[in-house]
Amino acid sequence: xxxxxxxxxxxxxxxxxxxxxxxxxxxxxxxxxxxxxxxxxxxxxxxxxxxxxxxxxxxxxxxxxxxxxxxxxxxxxxxxxxxxxxxxxxxxxxxxxxxxxxxxxxxxxxxxxxxxxxxxxxxxxxxxxxxxxxxxxxxxxxxxxxxxxxxxxxxxxxxxxxxxxxxxxxxxxxxxxxxxxxxxxxxxxxxxxxxxxxxxxxxxxxxxxxxxxxxxxxxxxxxxxxxxx
Numbered sequence: 001x002x003x004x005x006x007x008x009x010x011x012x013x014x015x016x017x018x019x020x021x022x023x024x025x026x027x028x029x030x031x032x033x034x035x036x037x038x039x040x041x042x043x044x045x046x047x048x049x050x051x052x053x054x055x056x057x058x059x060x061x062x063x064x065x066x067x068x069x070x071x072x073x074x075x076x077x078x079x080x081x082x083x084x085x086x087x088x089x090x091x092x093x094x095x096x097x098x099x100x101x102x103x104x105x106x107x108x109x110x111x112x113x114x115x116x117x118x119x120x121x122x123x124x125x126x127x128x129x130x131x132x133x134x135x136x137x138x139x140x141x142x143x144x145x146x147x148x149x150x151x152x153x154x155x156x157x158x159x160x161x162x163x164x165x166x167x168x169x170x171x172x173x174x175x176x177x178x179x180x181x182x183x184x185x186x187x188x189x190x191x192x193x194x195x196x197x198x199x200x201x202x203x204x205x206x207x208x209x210x211x212x213x214x215x216x217x218x219x220x221x222x223x224x225x226x227x228x229x
Contacts, residue, residue, distance in 0.1 A: 002138060002170055006057040009039050009048065009194070016052070017043070017194040023138070026164055026171040028181040028202070030217060031191035037174045040191075041142055044172075045071060062137045070131030070169075074143040076124045080115045086126055087111035092133040100129040103166075104159060121152035125159065132163070138170045139163075145180050153180070160184055179221045182206060190214050 002023040009017040017036040021027070031037050042048045043056060044064075062068050073079055080089055090097050090111075098108050104125040115123060124144065131139065141160070145153040161184045164171055173181050181188070181202070188205045190198040190213065198211045209215045 001059075001061050003059040004056070005059060006055060007040065007043055008053075008055040009036070009043055010053045011051065012053075015194065019191070019194070019196050021189050021196060021199065023170045023172055025187070026173070026185045027187045027189060028173045028175065028178075028185035029189050029191055030175060030178055030181075032176055032217070034193075035191040036194040037176075037191055038142060039194075041071075041140055041172075041174055044140060045069065064138070067134050068137045070134065070136040070139045072124075072127055072131060072139070072141045072144045074146050076120075076127040076144075076147070077115065079127045079130070080123065082115050084114070085111070086113055086115070086118075089126075090130055090133055096133055097129075100132045103132060103163065104129045119152075120148055121155060124148065124152070124156055128156075128159070128163070132167070136169060138172070141171070141173045141175075143175050143177075144173075145175075145177070157184065176217075177221060178206070178218055190217070 004021055007017060007019050017039050019040065029037050029040060039048065043054055048054055087097065097111060101108055101110065106122065106125050106129065110118060110122065110126065118126065145156055148156060157180055164184060171185065173185055175181060185202055188199065188202045189196055190211065192213050198205065198209065198214050205214065206218060209218055
């Protein structure tokens, strides 16, 4: 369990984020661009610029560090060295490499290739495999399907759902696309202007949102309209 009792992020002249929430299983942080989603992720990863002031009070059942947190960025290509073969971008045993590649449905032959020789979907799977090669307890995902076509997007969503069910890890999925998390995340947190305006069980919020802002986010994704009652 991860309990964020307080997370405040501010610039010299403006409060950017002021939130608190829990991650007990799998949660989605939903909001439009500029809502504070990425700032929240960067705060958890200790990657905020020094120009921003951060106040945080976080309780966790495990130590938060490089070994326990996995991160999947919006653009997976930024996570890999273009001049280095995939095998040398893992920091684990050969046995572990094959284990996690099998978990993400990739053949071990990709280890001998360079990133430029792989498709976008394969690259995303490699990045997920690298994250899982450590004994992580928390997986942070920043719009992980944005750069993918519809087929690869659906494949990655199905893969993440399978991983969530097989591994005992917490998930925080950050996105503006509610459709991408409806089958993965048990809980939704709606963020607007750095504040949480609505949160609860995914199926309940999708079927009966209370806030107009939440309704607009749901209606902006055509496929989610079947959740409305």
